[in-house]
Amino acid sequence: MSDPVRTARHAVRAEQRRTELVGAAYELVMTRGFRGIGVDDIAGAAGVSHGTFYNYFENKRDILDAVIDHCFDHIRERLLGPEADAPPTSMADFSARYERVIDRCYDLVETEPGLVNFLLLEASSIDDRVIERCMHNARLYGVQAVEQVSRGMDHGFLDSRLDADIAGEVLLSVLVSALFSALRGGADGLTRERVRGQLTTFLITAIGAEDQCTENPPST
The missing domain is CATH 1.10.10.60 (Homeodomain-like)
Structure with missing residues (x-):
């Protein structure tokens, strides 16, 4: 026994x-x-x-799936921060949170450039299975994003006419855009401050309730 x-x-x-x-x-x-x-x-x-x-x-390729999962777990922790499980309750809170997320994208590239370079530049060239694994992990973030959008619509600071699934994709695209801008390091004239301000303005304009677009301008 x-x-x-x-x-x-x-x-x-x-x-x-x-x-x-x-x-x-x-x-x-x-x-x-x-x-x-x-x-x-x-x-x-x-x-x-x-x-x-x-x-x-089984081999080196087999462990790569676990490495990719670890990458995304680490990115979620670094970018979403300690407030990840506490959805915003106002547009001011929402926009301030995404300003912090965008800043964390820059901090991540500065402190761990290998991680961002691997996921955005190298991983997709390995094989289709890597792309599928990355997309699977991205969808896990998308679930959180959709929940944030749905709660924002319930609280009235996000547009009630939104398709929450599509708006969740918008939130994901903002993260990717911020990471690419951080990788370029201002070589294209886009400073961190400009990227932060423009992406947050885009979010407020794209998915904010109509009365929120003028009441909650993003900080710069």
Whole structure:
């Protein structure tokens, strides 16, 4: 008869080992790119044997799915911040929140350029499965965005005629636009302040209730 305590400890240790492997692969992909690393590199960085790697993943490509999931979890945490689970209740709160999100896009590019470069520039060139995985994770953000839009419509500061699903896509596009602008680093003349002001103005104009567009101009 198996010992349930021992079995539970083994499961916890196995999950910890898997997390360590994903973390090691993540760091290597961010610094050297997916094509520049091998299984030996990942195992070595995680401090395990080559054979241990294969207890958890079939090959280097297999672990990439977990790395992509980790990337998006990290991005959601960095960009949405501590208020992610507390939807805004006014247009002033909504616009201020997205100003902070846009600033966090710039901070993310500044502190972790490898992450943004990988997802926006390298990942899509690996294979179609990567694109599908990225789209799956983007849809998870989209669910949160749709919920924010729906609540904004209920509170009356977002246009009641909106299609919440389409408006959620608009919120996602604002994040992507901010990340690309941050990657360009102002080389096109678009400063952080200008991008923040223009994207927030766009959101207020595009999805705000009619009486909110003039009452809540974005800060700059």
